[in-house]
Amino acid sequence: MKARNGRRPGGADVVETAKQKPMRIEILDAAAEIIVREGYDACTMRAVAALVDMKAGSLYYHFRSKDEIVEEILNQGIETLYARVAGTIRDLPKEAPFAQRLSAAVGVHIASLVGKDQKYMHVYEHLPPTIKRRSRKMREKYAQLWHDLFAGGIASGEADAAHDLRLLVPYFLGGLNRVPEWSRASGASSEQIAELAVATLLDGIGARQ
Incomplete structure (x- = not known):
C-alpha cells in the first residue's frame, strides 16, 4: 500500500495511505464548489469540513490550511488543462x-x-491575485507549451518571427483566460470564441482591402 507523507498541526508527521486519498479529492471538490458558488472568502476550513461531513479539526490531517487546498486545486486544474492541450496537439x-x-x-x-x-x-476567476500566483510553476509549464507551439509556427515560416514570444504568449493566454468572465453574458459558444481568438491573432482586425 502506497503512503504519502504529510504534516499534522504542530509539525508532526502523518502518513496518508492510498485509502485516504479519495478523502483528499472529496475535500478539493468541496472547496472548489464553495469558491465557485459563493466566492473565495466563503471557503473556510469549517465550511469545507461541513460539506464533506467532517469535523473541522480532522481536516488538518489532510491539509494544513485553506491556502494549501486552493493551491492544489489550481495545480490540478492547470495539470488537467496542460494534458488536454498537449494531447490534442500531439494527436x-x-x-x-x-x-x-x-x-x-x-x-x-x-x-x-x-x-x-x-x-x-x-x-x-474567483481568486484574489495573490492567491492566483501560488500556481506560478504550473502556469509557467503551461505557458511553455504555447511558447513551443508559436515557435514551431515561426520555424516553419507560418508565423511572423518579428514578434517577441515572451510578450506574445502571456498576452494571448491572458486574453483566453478571461473568457469565463464574459462568455456567459455574451451567449457565444466556446467554438465561436475560439474562432474569434484564432482569426484575430492570425488575421488581425483591420479592414480587408
Missing part, C-alpha cells in the same frame, strides 16, 4: 499546419475553461 498529423494546431489548442483551452464539468478550472 494532430505531423504535417498539420500551424493554423490548425493553434485552432485546436485554443478550442480545447476555451472549452475546458467554460465547460460545466471543469469545476477546478472555474476556481481561478
Whole structure:
C-alpha cells in the first residue's frame, strides 16, 4: 500500500495511505464548489469540513490550511488543462499546419475553461491575485507549451518571427483566460470564441482591402 507523507498541526508527521486519498479529492471538490458558488472568502476550513461531513479539526490531517487546498486545486486544474492541450496537439498529423494546431489548442483551452464539468478550472476567476500566483510553476509549464507551439509556427515560416514570444504568449493566454468572465453574458459558444481568438491573432482586425 502506497503512503504519502504529510504534516499534522504542530509539525508532526502523518502518513496518508492510498485509502485516504479519495478523502483528499472529496475535500478539493468541496472547496472548489464553495469558491465557485459563493466566492473565495466563503471557503473556510469549517465550511469545507461541513460539506464533506467532517469535523473541522480532522481536516488538518489532510491539509494544513485553506491556502494549501486552493493551491492544489489550481495545480490540478492547470495539470488537467496542460494534458488536454498537449494531447490534442500531439494527436494532430505531423504535417498539420500551424493554423490548425493553434485552432485546436485554443478550442480545447476555451472549452475546458467554460465547460460545466471543469469545476477546478472555474476556481481561478474567483481568486484574489495573490492567491492566483501560488500556481506560478504550473502556469509557467503551461505557458511553455504555447511558447513551443508559436515557435514551431515561426520555424516553419507560418508565423511572423518579428514578434517577441515572451510578450506574445502571456498576452494571448491572458486574453483566453478571461473568457469565463464574459462568455456567459455574451451567449457565444466556446467554438465561436475560439474562432474569434484564432482569426484575430492570425488575421488581425483591420479592414480587408
